[in-house]
Amino acid sequence: MIALFYRELQDHVESIEKHLKGKSIEDLQSILKSICAIKGGAKLVQKPSIERVARELETLLKQAIELAEPLDHRQCQVVQKATGLFKEIYETQGLSAKEGELKKLQQEIEASEQTIVRLFFIELERQIAILSESLLIFEQTPNTIAVESLLRAAHSIKGAARAVGYGALVGFVHSVEEVFTKWKERPLSAEIIETLFSCIDLLYQLTKSDVRAFSTALYSDFFSDAAYKLQHFSPSPLSLKSSQKRANVQNATVRVTADYLTQLMGLAGELLIESRWLEHFSETLLKIKRGQNDLLEYVDHLQSEDLESRKKSKLQQKAHLCSKQITTYMNSIELFIRRHSTLSDRLYRQVIESRMCPFSDGVENLPRLVRDLAKQLNKKIYFEIIGKSTAIDREILGQLKAPLEHLLKNAIDHGIELPEERVALGKPVEGHIRLEARHKAGMLHIVITDDGRGLDLDKIKLKAYELRLIDSLSLDLTETKLVEFLFLPGFTTAEKISEISGRGIGLNAVQDMIQQVHGQVQIAARMGKGATFCLQLPLTLSVIRALMVSISGEPYAFALARIEHAVVIESSEVETVAGLFYFYLNGKSIALVFAHQVLGVAAASQTAKLSVVVLSNGVNYYGVIVDALLGEKELVAQKLDPTIAKIDNIACGAFMENGDPILVIDTEEMIYSINRLFTKQKSRDRTLGMGE
C-alpha cells in the first residue's frame, strides 16, 4: 500500500512541477487536482503530516484560482519546497526523518493564508484607534504618556505587518517610531501631524476593504512617501500646555446579542415576580401557625375530667411538638425567602444594568470631529470630555450621537468666535467647549458648555416677531420663553446658511430625538459669555416610569414623561361644543375622547366621575378618558415580538407585579389617532347636517 502511495506521489510531484512553470488557470487547476490526490492518498495510508501539508496547499491553490491570479513568487516557492520534500520522502522511502520539516512547511503555508490577514486587519483596527486617540492628545499637549502609548501601538502594528509581509507598512511605521522617539529634540510640525492623520485614515479605510487593496503598489507608494516625509521634515514646535493625565483602563469584553439580553431580562423579571409570590406564601404560613396556637390553647384548656390525664398529656405533648416544628420550619422558610428575594432582586438589577456602557464608548469620534471642524473654520478650540466612565443605556447612547454632533457643530460654528475676535474681547484665544456626562437625582445629565458668544436674546425676539410668533416687540419675555423659540422648526437667527449649520432644522431635530428617549433639552445662555445646553435623560430606556390606568377592564400604561396631567373630574364639568366634548383645566379647554374608542376595545361601564389623562403635542391638549387611574409604577419595557404585528397606538409591552401583561401607550400615535377620530366625527356630523 505504502509503495503504491509513493509511486503515485512521484507521478503527482512531476505533474505539479511541470504545471508550476505555466501561468494559466488550467495549470493551477491541474496542480490542485494533483494535490487533492496526494491528500486523499496520504489519508488512506495514514500519513497525517503529508495530509496536512497537502490540505494547506489545497487552500492556497483554491484561493489563487478564485482570485484568478497566478501564484506569486513566494507562493511558488512554497509549493516547490513542498514538492522538494515529497521527492525526498519517496526517494528515501522514509517519512519520519522529514516529519519536522513537513510541520514547518505546513505552518509556513498557513501564514500565507487569507485568514491570517483578516486577523491582522482586526488587530490593525484596534491599534489605529489607540494611535489616533494618542495622537490627538499629543497634538493638544505633547507629553511622554501620549508618546509612550503611540509607540506601543506603532510597535504592535509593525510586528503584525511584518508577520504578514507588508513591507511598505513596516517601513512607514518604523519611521513613525523613530520620529516619536526623538520628539523632544525634534518637535513635530503641524504638517507632519496632518500627514500622520491622513495615514491613519487611509489605514482605517484599508482595514475595511479587501485583502488585495493592501498589496497593490499604489498603497506601497503612499506609505513610502509618508515614510520619506517623516524622515525629512523640518521641526517646528507646537505650543505647549500643561500636561494631561490619561487613565487607560481596558476591561475584557464579551460580545452578546441584544436579543440574548432581552431574554435574560425576561427571565430575571419572571424570577422576581415568582419570588414575590413566596413572600405572600410565607404570610399564609403565619395563618397556619396561628391556627396551631389556637389548637394548642384548646388542648391546654381541656378540663381534666374530660380526659384521662395520661391521654391529655400525650395530646399536649403532640400539640407542643407540632407547634415547635411549625415555628422551626417557618423560620427556615422565611430565611430562604429573604435570601431568594435578595438574589433575584440583585440578578434583576444586574441584568438591567447590563444594558449600560460607558459614555466614552459613544463619544470616541467627537474629539476628531471637533478638531477637523475647528481647522476648517480657522478657530482654535480646546475640547474636553468629562465623565467618560459614566454609565449610559446602550440605546440612549446610540440615539445621542446625532444630537451631540449637531450641538457641537453649532457651538463651533456659531458659538465660538474667531481667534482675533476673542483676543479683542479679552477672552483666551482658544475657545473652550466642555462635554460632561453625569448622574444626578436619578437622571442622566449631559451638558455641553462653551465660552463663546452665547445667545443674542434680542435677535431671537426680533426673529419671533418677524415670523409672527409674538405680537409685539415690547412684550417682556423671559430668557426661558425666548429660548423655546429656538426649538421651533425653521427658526434660525443665522444670516446665512453654511454647510455646517444655520438651516434651522437642527435644534428641532435634536429636541425630537431627545424627547423620543423620554428626555428634555434645556438651554441657558449669557450674552457674550457663552451657552449651555443641558440634556436630561432617563438612566435607562428599558425602565419606564409610568402611570397605570384601566381601560376596558384591562391594564394599560402611559409614560409619565409624556403626559401633561392626570385628573379626575365630575361628569358635570364636561361641556359640549359642536358634537365634541370639552372640559376646562387651568383655563385651557381640553378636548375629551374615550380611550376605548381610540383603541377599538369594548367600553366599560360609565361612572359619575371621569378619570382623564391629558396629553399634548406641544400645540394642542387632549384629554383621554380611562376607566380608572391605577397608580405609578416603574415598568420594564418589553419590545413587542415581530410575530405580534405592530399594534396601533401601543409603544411596547410590560409586565405588572403579578406577571400580567400591560400595554404601554404611544402618546404621539394616540394623539394622531385622536385627531383622525375628530376629523371623521366632524365630517360625519357635517354630512348628517349638524353643522357648526
Add this chain to the structure above:
Amino acid sequence: MSVDRLLRRKAPQGYLEEWELSISTPQEQRQNPLHTAMIFKLKTLYLALPITFIAEVSALRTVHNTPHQKERGLINAYGRLRSVISLVDLLEIDSEEKQFEEKFFILLKREESIWAFAVSEICGIHHYRVLEKAPIRAVKTSYSHFKGIVTWQKQSVAFIDEDLLFSTLGSTSL
C-alpha cells in the same frame, strides 16, 4: 488513480452479501420513518401536532386583549410577551359549551415566529409511523385542515396540517 485502483479491487467471497444483510432495514421501516407528535385536547377534540413545532408548554396565564385586533391576545410566557391565537376559532371547532377549562398554553414556533394557544389537556408525546386517512365525518369539525388520524389509547386523534396552519397564521398577522 491508485486510490481508484484500491477501491475497485475485487471483494472477497461472500463479503458483499454479509454486509448487505446486516445493514439493511426492513422495507416497511425504510419507507415509514418514526415521527413524533404531541397530543393535546381542545374542548372535546383530541389533536396532534409535530413535536418540532412545539417550543414550550406554559401554565395558564392572564390574557390581555389586543387593541384593534379582536382575534388575538397577549400573554406573559417566561418573561416574554407572546401573541395568543384561538385555535378553536381557527379550526372552526364548534362545540356546545362556550367556556371550557383552559389549563395550559402551547407555544408554537416556526422560524422566528411564536404563537400561543390554550388547550384543556396535554396528553403526551406519541410516536407513530403512518397517518391513517380517516373520513372527515369522524372529526366533529368543518375544518378540512387535517392531515390524517392517529390512534392513541383507543382515541382517534386528528393530526393538524402544520403547513396550512402556519400559512393561515402568517396571513392573519399582516
